[in-house]
Amino acid sequence: MEKKDIFSQVSHLEEQLGQIYVDFGNLKAQLTVLLEENQNLTLENRNLRKRIEDADHTDQSMTNRTTRKSGTISEPDVGEGYDNLARLYKEGFHICNLHYGSVRNDGDCLFCLSFLNKK
Known part of the structure; x- marks a missing residue:
């Protein structure tokens, strides 16, 4: 070679x-x-x-x-829906209208938190 x-x-x-x-x-x-x-x-x-x-x-x-x-x-209790949404958020899902039902990857969502803090 x-x-x-x-x-x-x-x-x-x-x-x-x-x-x-x-x-x-x-x-x-x-x-x-x-x-x-x-x-x-x-x-x-x-x-x-x-x-x-x-x-x-x-x-x-x-x-x-x-x-x-x-x-x-x-009839279901008045706060039952709110409690269910709070539980979903705690489990790691979005409850805001922008990303409802999708998994939260980046920690807390300001839209979800503002929704939860409304009384």
Whole structure:
């Protein structure tokens, strides 16, 4: 082999290594996005399962209350909706009209807090 052939092979390998490095960087970025999405979905799934359990307990208590009142369905309490929204916010979800239902990633939301502080 001539020196020129060896040099061209080394240059070609160097280019291939550079492309592999770029490909690894792209895969790492995609993996980061997927891991964040997985974490958000895991949190949302856990919160939804807890809400289902709470709803089952609430349904049972509502059924017990309605049967005690001779079959009539009682109206929900005035503050019950506010309490539910406060609980949703505490679980990590937006309750403001801008991002309602989405997961809060950046800490507290000023819009949600202003809504909660209205009396």
